Amino acid sequence: GPGDWVVYEGHGETVVVCRQADGSVSAFHNVCQHRGARITPEAGCGAKRFTCPWHGWVYGTAGDLLGVPDRGDFDPSQLEGLRAPEVAAEEWGGWVWIFLAGPEAAPTLESWLGEVGPELAAYRMEDMAMEVIPPQPLIIRRDEPGAQWSVRSAAETECEPIAAES
Numbered sequence: 001g002p003g004d005w006v007v008y009e010g011h012g013e014t015v016v017v018c019r020q021a022d023g024s025v026s027a028f029h030n031v032c033q034h035r036g037a038r039i040t041p042e043a044g045c046g047a048k049r050f051t052c053p054w055h056g057w058v059y060g061t062a063g064d065l066l067g068v069p070d071r072g073d074f075d076p077s078q079l080e081g082l083r084a085p086e087v088a089a090e091e092w093g094g095w096v097w098i099f100l101a102g103p104e105a106a107p108t109l110e111s112w113l114g115e116v117g118p119e120l121a122a123y124r125m126e127d128m129a130m131e132v133i134p135p136q137p138l139i140i141r142r143d144e145p146g147a148q149w150s151v152r153s154a155a156e157t158e159c160e161p162i163a164a165e166s
């Protein structure tokens with residue numbers, strides 16, 4: 001829903017991707033423009049704004065700077081138009097695609113996908129659902145005659161006992 005966000009970490013970058021009130025997604029580099037701290041450490045739901053934990057700078061869900069404590073300590077020209085650097089974000093095929101260099105540098109997603117787009121579209125990924133299967137508890141046992149320590153899943157389907165070599 002609106003204000004739900006994830007934090008993507010990859011390629012040496014950390015990016016906040018947030019659902020907007022109109023249903024679109026926006027993304028921005030997860031870096032406070034004051035001292036470079038991460039604006040938010042993890043994913044969550046229903047954000048109205050993000051507050052940097054270091055000095056309390058406040059950002060909107062699209063990365064725009066909304067509030068600065070002690071604003072009078074800064075020259076207004078330093079704060080004008082300031083925001084967390086924008087990342088291009090677009091939904092297609094049930095996925096959110098991001099382009100780290102920003103919207104001005106990003107080609108259209110359709111052109112970037114090129115011939116692969118129609119091939120991927122045939123899978124109708126937007127109609128698929130992801131199922132999260134919790135990991136099975138592991139049981140470590142030594143009850144097999146002649147076996148070394150073994151690791152088995154609760155369903156006993158992953159590993160078999162390892163016979164001791166003499």
